[in-house]
Amino acid sequence: MTTSTAKTTFIDLFSGAGGMSCGLEMAGFECLLGVDFDKSAIQTFQNNHPQAETICGDLREISTEQIRELIGDRHINLICGGPPCQGFSTIGSNNNLDKRNFLFLEFLRFVEQLKPDYIIIENVTGLLSRKNENTLTSILTCLQNIGYTVDVRVLSAHHYGVPEKRRRTIFLGNRFGVPNLYPSPQFQDNEPDLDFLPAAKTxxxxxxxxxxxxxxxxxxxxxxxxxxxxxxxxxxxxxxxxxxxxxxxxxxxxxxxxxxxxxxxxxxxxxxxxxxxxxxxxxxxxxxxxxxxxxxxxxxxxxxxxxxxxxxxxxxxxxxxxxxxxxxxxxxxxxxAVPPLLAKALGEAILKLDLKLDNSQNSGDSLNTESGIEQIRANAFNYKTSA
CATH class of the missing domain: 3.90.120 (DNA Methylase; Chain A, domain 2)
Structure with a gap:
């Protein structure tokens, strides 16, 4: 957990141009590092996040020692990333043997070694399809095995001020054994019970x-x-x-x-x-x-x-x-890119949970995340609730 005087820090793996980082900075986080193999994307990231360090390279060839050399001994509160998802895409070939899928393991390697308080993983909605059930189960099991309580939800960007109906699967994890907090919709959809919210941006x-x-x-x-x-x-x-x-x-x-x-x-x-x-x-x-x-x-x-x-x-x-x-x-x-305003809403939800943990005497009841893939899939598309 963070303290009232410490800046909430994060590193962005598979950062691309930095949409996730841009939104998290809007929420009050401090970006320490961005990593991506795309040279033009890292150039964009570098110029728009001048206070952060950058690494242009294949994550499989990067060590935690290299990261520590750049950011020092600062505690990392959050690791976020959108590992390449072409293998899961409902638009593409949907090949669950695509080698790029295994870059998830590289993300998990850094989470295990750097032990952030929180994690965000962003991916396409196709990851929740039955064809990718084994992959989804493996991701959840691996994160749980290294000490993280994980939830999965599909969020739509237009609920958070983005003038775009972009749906993405969002994994949230924390190492405090409590339910993760998702942001509630801030703008309305076509569902009657959201009519009290302002109209979506255009x-x-x-x-x-x-x-x-x-x-x-x-x-x-x-x-x-x-x-x-x-x-x-x-x-x-x-x-x-x-x-x-x-x-x-x-x-x-x-x-x-x-x-x-x-x-x-x-x-x-x-x-x-x-x-x-x-x-x-x-x-x-x-x-x-x-x-x-x-x-x-x-x-x-x-x-x-x-x-x-x-x-x-x-x-x-x-x-x-x-x-x-x-x-x-x-x-x-x-x-x-992750739309910055969607990332901002995620960051604010994490800070809200972090504040609750700071103000409580204990971490609360642990969440049983082994409720089954069918239950996860059923709950993932429920846009109306935040937890």
Missing amino acids: VGFAWENWLEYQGKTYNHDLSTAQIPNHLERQRIQHIPEGKGVRYQPDQQAYLPPELWYDIDWEKLRESRFRETKLKRLARDSYSPTINTSRTTYYHPTENRYLTPREAAAIQSFPPNFIFYGTVTQQWRQIGN
């Missing part, structure tokens, strides 16, 4: 408030957002704000016949495109998940893609957070 809100900093807008070169394909440029001109083409009726409603797709809709699986094409965002709503491709979504009213800054604002990055590298590298950093 794309329009993000672009009105989070694009410009002191008269400057970074990572916002419109020339990089132009559509090179002539036919695509013609089609997007006919798509209304918030709409796109996924089914044949969409094509008939929005596109003139000469711009229709040359396909047999009946031969497509479920008679639809797997992903919506020509998808314009809507300024009066939150965005779907921002991913690593700049060609996934289109500007609500202009006939172009989004700029990196527009995507970063949707992810809730502040306007003075500057991304480095090529446009493709910037998009990869933004699409892979």
Whole structure:
């Protein structure tokens, strides 16, 4: 536990550009170190977290001695990270033998050796699928074996001020034997019992408030957002704000016949495109998940893609957070990042639990986390409760 005078510290493994670190710093944490193998992401991390140390390299080749050389003997209150999750993704191949999955073991190695008070692990919702049940069981068992009480919950970023419906699996752990505390939703969903909360933030809100900093807008070169394909440029001109083409009726409603797709809709699986094409965002709503491709979504009213800054604002990055590298590298950093406002909510929940532990005479009743994968899966998608 922290004390009233000590700064709550953390290190960020698989840090990427630093979305998790940015949000935790908003909550009042101090970042000691960021680690990632992506050179452009570490450059972005370094420039936006100048007080923190950085290591660019493969975590499998990094020792705790190297980390201690950089941060000294300071106590680490929290270790957070989002180990590569392509093997678990419901979008990708979902290969549970993907070697990248075993990078979880490297994360666990540092947790066991550095013994932080708390841990955060972020991953895709596919990790909770039945296909990945053995992996999920192994992760929980390993963490419990090294002394951590662990809970798993799926959180949606739009509940925490992010204008994006991005759902992620969040593991929280502590070594005090108490239930972990998850942040309660701060903004409403479409569920009636959340109507007392303010409305979710929108794309329009993000672009009105989070694009410009002191008269400057970074990572916002419109020339990089132009559509090179002539036919695509013609089609997007006919798509209304918030709409796109996924089914044949969409094509008939929005596109003139000469711009229709040359396909047999009946031969497509479920008679639809797997992903919506020509998808314009809507300024009066939150965005779907921002991913690593700049060609996934289109500007609500202009006939172009989004700029990196527009995507970063949707992810809730502040306007003075500057991304480095090529446009493709910037998009990869933004699409892979934990939305800072989601990370801020997680940090505040941990600090709230930490304060409760500091003020109590004992650590409370221990939590039995061996309730079974089925129960974990059933509870994971319950957005309404915090504990």
